[in-house]
Amino acid sequence: MDDGFLMEVCVDSVESAVNAERGGAGRIELCAGLVEGGTTPSMGLLQVVKQCVRVPVFVMIRPRGGDFLYSDREVEVMKADIRLAKLHGADGLVFGALTEDGRIDTELCTALLAVCRPLPVTFHRAFDMVHDPLVALETLISLGFERVLTSGCDSSALEGLSLIKRLAEQEVASRSATCRGFWKAPLLPSFTALLAQLGTQG
Numbered sequence: 001m002d003d004g005f006l007m008e009v010c011v012d013s014v015e016s017a018v019n020a021e022r023g024g025a026g027r028i029e030l031c032a033g034l035v036e037g038g039t040t041p042s043m044g045l046l047q048v049v050k051q052c053v054r055v056p057v058f059v060m061i062r063p064r065g066g067d068f069l070y071s072d073r074e075v076e077v078m079k080a081d082i083r084l085a086k087l088h089g090a091d092g093l094v095f096g097a098l099t100e101d102g103r104i105d106t107e108l109c110t111a112l113l114a115v116c117r118p119l120p121v122t123f124h125r126a127f128d129m130v131h132d133p134l135v136a137l138e139t140l141i142s143l144g145f146e147r148v149l150t151s152g153c154d155s156s157a158l159e160g161l162s163l164i165k166r167l168a169e170q171e172v173a174s175r176s177a178t179c180r181g182f183w184k185a186p187l188l189p190s191f192t193a194l195l196a197q198l199g200t201q202g
C-alpha cells in the first residue's frame with residue numbers, strides 16, 4: 001500500500017488469501033465464519049494458505065460466533081487451537097474476551113497470551129463492545145497486546161474516527177513511543193486517508 005501503510009485483509013479461503021496477497025495485502029487474518037464476524041479456521045486451511053502465500057498469516061481464535069464470554073470448556077478449545085495454529089505455522093494470533101459487564105477479561109486474556117507467546121497477538125473487534133474503550137485500551141497495553149482491531153466502537157472506522165483518534169493519542173502517551181503497528185480497522189476505500197490522519201501504520 002502507498003505511503004508505507006500495511007494492508008491486512010481478513011479471508012476465509014485459500015483463493016481469497018492468494019487474491020489478497022496479489023492485491024497488495026501485507027498481512028492476512030485467517031478466519032472461518034465471516035458472516036459471524038470470524039471464527040477459528042481449520043488447521044487444514046491454515047496449512048494450505050501458508051503453502052500458497054508469503055505474507056504473514058494471523059489466525060483467528062474464536063470457538064463460536066455470538067458474544068465474547070467463554071465457558072471453561074471453550075477456553076480449553078481456544079488454548080488447543082492456539083497450540084495447533086502455532087504448530088502449523090501461524091505468524092500471529094487474534095482473539096478477544098470480555099466480562100459480563102463489558103470489560104476486558106484480564107484473567108482469561110493473560111492465560112491465552114501465555115499460550116500464544118512468542119507470537120504477536122491482536123485483540124479483535126470485541127473491543128468495540130467494551131463499556132469504556134479508554135480504560136479497555138490501557139488494559140490491553142498493560143497485558144501486552146501488540147494490536148487492536150476496532151472501528152472506533154461505531155459501525156465503520158470512518159464513523160468512529162473521533163474515538164480512534166482519542167485512543168491513538170492515549171496510546172502514544174501511555175507507551176511514550178510511536179503507536180505505529182498498534183492500530184487496525186476494517187478496510188474501506190478511504191481508509192488510507194483515515195490512517196494518514198492518525199499518523200499510524202501497520
